[in-house]
Amino acid sequence: MDGSGGKRKRLGDTLVERGLISSDQLRIALLEQQESPRPLGKILVALGFLTDETLHEVLSQNLGTETVRLSGLAPDAAALDLIPRDLARRHRIFPLVLDRQTHTLVIAIADTADIVAMDQVRAHLGTRAVPQWRLASPAEIQQAIEQFYGHALSIDGILQEIETGDRDVTSAPDVGADYRHPIVRLVDALLTEAVVQNASDLHFEPEAGFVRLRYRIDGVLRQVRVLHRRYWPALLVRLKIMAGMNIAESRAAQDGRFGRTLAGRSIDFRAAVHPTVHGENFVLRILDGKRGLVSLDELGLRDSQLDLLKLMLARPEGILLVTGPTGSGKTTTLYSILAHRNEEGVNVMTLEDPVEYAVPMVRQTSLSDAVRMNFADGIRSLMRQDPDIILVGEIRDRDTAEMAFRAAMTGHQVFSTLHSNSALRSLPRLLDLGITPEVISGNVIGIVAQRLVRKLCPHCRAPYLASDAERRLLGVTDDTPLTLYRPVGCAHCGHRGYRGRLALIEAVRFDRTIDDLIARRAPLGEIERHAREIGFEPLSRDGVRRIMEGVTTIAEVARVVDLTEVATG
Numbered sequence: 333m334d335g336s337g338g339k340r341k342r343l344g345d346t347l348v349e350r351g352l353i354s355s356d357q358l359r360i361a362l363l364e365q366q367e368s369p370r371p372l373g374k375i376l377v378a379l380g381f382l383t384d385e386t387l388h389e390v391l392s393q394n395l396g397t398e399t400v401r402l403s404g405l406a407p408d409a410a411a412l413d414l415i416p417r418d419l420a421r422r423h424r425i426f427p428l429v430l431d432r433q434t435h436t437l438v439i440a441i442a443d444t445a446d447i448v449a450m451d452q453v454r455a456h457l458g459t460r461a462v463p464q465w466r467l468a469s470p471a472e473i474q475q476a477i478e479q480f481y482g483h484a485l486s487i488d489g490i491l492q493e494i495e496t497g498d499r500d501v502t503s504a505p506d507v508g509a510d511y512r513h514p515i516v517r518l519v520d521a522l523l524t525e526a527v528v529q530n531a532s533d534l535h536f537e538p539e540a541g542f543v544r545l546r547y548r549i550d551g552v553l554r555q556v557r558v559l560h561r562r563y564w565p566a567l568l569v570r571l572k573i574m575a576g577m578n579i580a581e582s583r584a585a586q587d588g589r590f591g592r593t594l595a596g597r598s599i600d601f602r603a604a605v606h607p608t609v610h611g612e613n614f615v616l617r618i619l620d621g622k623r624g625l626v627s628l629d630e631l632g633l634r635d636s637q638l639d640l641l642k643l644m645l646a647r648p649e650g651i652l653l654v655t656g657p658t659g660s661g662k663t664t665t666l667y668s669i670l671a672h673r674n675e676e677g678v679n680v681m682t683l684e685d686p687v688e689y690a691v692p693m694v695r696q697t698s699l700s701d702a703v704r705m706n707f708a709d710g711i712r713s714l715m716r717q718d719p720d721i722i723l724v725g726e727i728r729d730r731d732t733a734e735m736a737f738r739a740a741m742t743g744h745q746v747f748s749t750l751h752s753n754s755a756l757r758s759l760p761r762l763l764d765l766g767i768t769p770e771v772i773s774g775n776v777i778g779i780v781a782q783r784l785v786r787k788l789c790p791h792c793r794a795p796y797l798a799s800d801a802e803r804r805l806l807g808v809t810d811d812t813p814l815t816l817y818r819p820v821g822c823a824h825c826g827h828r829g830y831r832g833r834l835a836l837i838e839a840v841r842f843d844r845t846i847d848d849l850i851a852r853r854a855p856l857g858e859i860e861r862h863a864r865e866i867g868f869e870p871l872s873r874d875g876v877r878r879i880m881e882g883v884t885t886i887a888e889v890a891r892v893v894d895l896t897e898v899a900t901g
Contacts, residue, residue: 343372346390347382357381391444391467400440402426402472405593406520408528409486411437414461415453417481423449426468426476429528429597430461433824437461440468440476487525487557490518494563515566519574520592523601523616525556527594529826532618532659536571538564538611549826550786550833551659564611571614575603583607589686602686619688628672631665634877637837640867641780644841645673650777651740653727655752660892661784661835662749663688666723669747670694673721682723683710699725711735715742724748730766737767740775754871755781755840756860759850773851778841783871783892785884787832789825793817793882802886806876807898817882834883836893838871872898 344358353361353376361375368375373391376382389399411427414437420426424442431438437457441449444467453463494514522545526534531547538544543564545557559567572579575588588603602617628638644652652669654662667689674680680694685707687698695717699705705713707724708731714722726749727733740746752758758779762772798806798814808814819829840846840863849859860868875889876898889895 343390347376350390352386352390353381387469398466400428400466400468401593402440402468402476405476406524407476407480408524409489409521412480414457415439417477419452419456420473420477420481423452424470424473425449425453426473428466432528435461436464438464438466440466440473442468442470442473487518487521490514490521491559494518515563515570518563519567519570520594522557523592523599524594526616526618527597527599527620529556534616534618536564536567536614538608538613540610543567549828550830551784552786554828568605568612568614571603571616572605575601577603577605582612600688625671625689625691626664626668628668631668632834633837634874636867637839637874640778640839640841641669642672644778644839645669647745647777649740649743649745650775651736651746651748652777653748653750653758653779655750655755655758655779655781656783657751659784660782661833662782665780665782665835666747666749667691670721670723673745678720679718680721680723681714681717681719682725683707683714684723684725707732708735711739715739715744719744721745721747726750727765733762733765733767737771737775741771745777752781755779755838755868756856756863759856759859769850769853773847776842776847778839780837780839781871782838783836784833785836785875785878785888785892786830787834787883788817788819788885789822789829789831791824792820792822792829794820795882805886805890805895805898806879814880815882816879816886818885830888834878836871836874836878836889838869838874840868841866870897 344353344362347353348355348358357376357379361372361379361381364375364379365372373382373387377387391399405428407427408429410432411430414430415425415427423446426440428438428440430436439453443449444465450463450465457463523534526547529547529549531549532551533548533553535546535548535553536543537546538561541561543559543561544555545559546553546555548554569579572586572588574590575586576590577586577588585607586605589601590603591598591600593599597620600619602619604615604617606613606615628641631638633641654665656662670680670682670691674691674693676693680691682694682696683699684696685699687696690696697705697710697714699707699710707726707728711722711724711732712735722736722739722744724732724736724746727736728751736746736748750758750761752761756779758781759772763769795815795817798808798816802816803814806814821827821829825831843866845862846859849862871893872889872895875884875893875895878884879886879889886895
């Protein structure tokens with residue numbers, strides 16, 4: 333019986349309805365079950381009618397339990413420490429990741445109906461962690477137990493093994509090397525630590541006598557490790573192999589990408605290697621689909637900003653631009669906009685370089701070298717695919733700009749990014765690209781400019797009274813005491829004082845007056861005056877508001893926004 337009081341659909345009927353097996357195959361499996369009483373799923377797998385992975389995916393959906401693939405994962409060393417090998421073998425379980433904040437331990441299990449195994453694990457863990465179960469195939473669990481237990485998986489443990497052991501690690505393992513090789517484990521441990529720390533980028537930077545490792549966390553680089561120079565050749569070869577690069581080439585820049593399951597999450601890595609005077613510099617961009625895809629309501633916008641953005645999206649045709657420097661969160665905002673408009677009755681198509689996150693129902697095209705297509709040619713092709721919405725990753729040249737505006741003029745809703753310093757400064761940028769005022773007028777829905785600032789950790793931020801200089805910088809003219817907050821650092825934020833990031837936004841919606849001003853080539857100052865009359869606020873004002881709310885600091889906002897215009901304005 334399910335929670336609604338109805339009977340739970342039998343596994344065989346579910347598989348036939350989904351087209352995963354035929355009715356004849358089900359009949360054969362049922363006859364086999366009469367002769368040899370075993371679970372139907374195991375019989376279907378043994379007969380070759382169904383793969384182990386497909387079976388567990390269907391079972392997880394029927395039972396309401398998430399499924400997990402263990403092949404290609406790198407487990408959390410802290411998770412393995414909590415579950416001994418004998419317990420894992422006895423109950424066919426495998427620990428995946430320990431969430432240090434919530435003290436939850438994600439565990440793969442072969443049978444979610446095994447109450448005895450679950451009770452034994454809870455008793456063993458006690459108050460140290462709360463188990464969360466994921467369904468995995470018995471074969472993958474057994475392989476993971478044999479592969480990972482008995483080897484050091486923490487970075488310090490692997491380095492100690494390398495330094496005290498007699499195994500040669502100055503040369504990299506070959507392509508077929510197993511997980512027992514310490515260089516393989518060291519790379520996975522470094523990647524796992526970066527993912528657990530919520531880093532967006534991982535830098536391997538060779539110097540004369542050592543290799544510096546830095547993570548970019550919340551937009552700021554932070555040194556986390558320094559390794560001996562002798563490890564770098566082997567580490568570099570391993571990284572190149574994973575990214576599909578040419579390991580024999582050391583004097584030219586290369587790009588690549590690969591995917592791994594780390595800390596219980598499916599992660600994509602974009603890799604780039606660049607020659608320097610001290611050797612090849614290697615940078616990994618970490619793309620976590622679960623973190624990158626958020627709804628509009630989860631972007632952290634103020635209610636007025638969210639309402640304005642939704643109002644702009646209600647216009648059925650035209651182009652919406654998101655501007656800002658690299659790393660300002662433009663892609664996240666665009667994907668949130670796509671998710672808001674993505675529904676069954678709308679055909680959404682994208683051109684990206686490259687595709688960072690896969691979005692269900694959206695037809696996405698990655699403009700890699702293999703595709704042999706640029707943005708302008710891609711837009712021409714998409715317009716023959718009957719799209720309602722087109723996302724263009726970036727408008728970077730005249731041809732792309734002209735094709736994007738042509739799509740907007742022919743009844744399509746177009747989203748794209750543009751490099752400019754502010755929302756209204758995008759207008760001179762479009763003119764510089766060759767788009768005439770007559771084409772801009774009437775075809776732009778609006779322009780959003782944004783920057784990212786770090787948020788103060790709510791657990792350790794400390795209040796203080798603002799100085800006279802800070803009050804002037806924030807545009808405060810009265811004598812009322814002003815309380816601001818500064819970073820301190822605690823276990824919740826990794827002793828950084830900041831945790832997470834927030835988007836500062838300025839958005840201008842184009843109305844008929846702005847269109848008329850553009851068409852008659854009015855000065856930018858006149859356009860800005862009207863924009864302010866209809867509610868436009870610059871980035872600096874949004875930054876000041878966030879400082880006054882205690883969400884961030886003056887130093888953080890001043891790092892990305894000019895606050896002097898508030899003081900002088």
